[in-house]
Amino acid sequence: MHISKALLPLALAGAVLGYTVPASTPLYRVSIYYKRLPNLTEEAFLDHWHKIHGPLCAPWLVKYGVADYQQFHTPSLQRAEFAADSNRTFSAPVPFDGEAAFLVADWRRFMSGFNDPYYMDVIRPDEEKFADEKDALGIGQSALVMALVTRPNYIVKDGKIVVPVSAEVEEKWAQYN
Numbered sequence: 546m547h548i549s550k551a552l553l554p555l556a557l558a559g560a561v562l563g564y565t566v567p568a569s570t571p572l573y574r575v576s577i578y579y580k581r582l583p584n585l586t587e588e589a590f591l592d593h594w595h596k597i598h599g600p601l602c603a604p605w606l607v608k609y610g611v612a613d614y615q616q617f618h619t620p621s622l623q624r625a626e627f628a629a630d631s632n633r634t635f636s637a638p639v640p641f642d643g644e645a646a647f648l649v650a651d652w653r654r655f656m657s658g659f660n661d662p663y664y665m666d667v668i669r670p671d672e673e674k675f676a677d678e679k680d681a682l683g684i685g686q687s688a689l690v691m692a693l694v695t696r697p698n699y700i701v702k703d704g705k706i707v708v709p710v711s712a713e714v715e716e717k718w719a720q721y722n
């Protein structure tokens with residue numbers, strides 16, 4: 546977490562500064578797949594999730610050991626384009642409006658955050674304003690999935706190859722391009 550203390554209100558600074566994961570620690574990736582409530586447009590859902598819910602969760606996430614949190618927004622236009630033309634290589638996209646992806650070193654600590662009064666009194670009621678959770682976990686509307694990952698291993702990042710590529714691979718590539 547590289548957030549300057551100077552940019553933060555004092556109450557947040559303690560939570561934000563306290564957390565570093567040693568480079569050798571394995572991480573768990575936890576995902577929650579969201580569907581929006583039927584009374585919201587996609588735009589309103591994504592906007593609320595990103596601009597209101599994200600900042601509301603930020604200090605709580607850091608307190609409970611989240612090393613990395615990203616929201617993946619999957620608007621239906623893009624899902625439809627992908628579904629229409631992905632019949633050969635990929636199956637249809639998952640039918641959710643977004644994925645919340647967390648990287649945590651200690652998932653028990655992360656889970657304990659869901660009993661924190663801040664989660665129950667502040668985050669949860671906000672979730673109920675935009676996320677549809679009427680079906681049980683994993684059955685339909687919202688699913689929690691956990692997978693063990695190691696440190697995210699970038700092969701390509703920001704459009705650039707960030708691993709060494711051998712002369713052999715370069716040569717093979719050159720035969721086709």
Ligand SMILES: *[C@@H]1O[C@H](CO)[C@@H](O)[C@H](O)[C@H]1NC(C)=O
Nearest residue numbers: 628629630631632633634635
């Ligand atoms: C998917 O199927 C359609 C119609 O059968 C075809 O025109 C299209 O090229 C296919 N797309 C891919 C990526 O294979």
Ligand SMILES: *[C@@H]1O[C@H](CO)[C@@H](O)[C@H](O)[C@H]1NC(C)=O
Nearest residue numbers: 582583584585589673674675
């Ligand atoms: C949508 O419904 C939820 C749950 O009933 C409610 O809390 C929220 O305010 C509604 N949002 C809009 C934009 O109507």
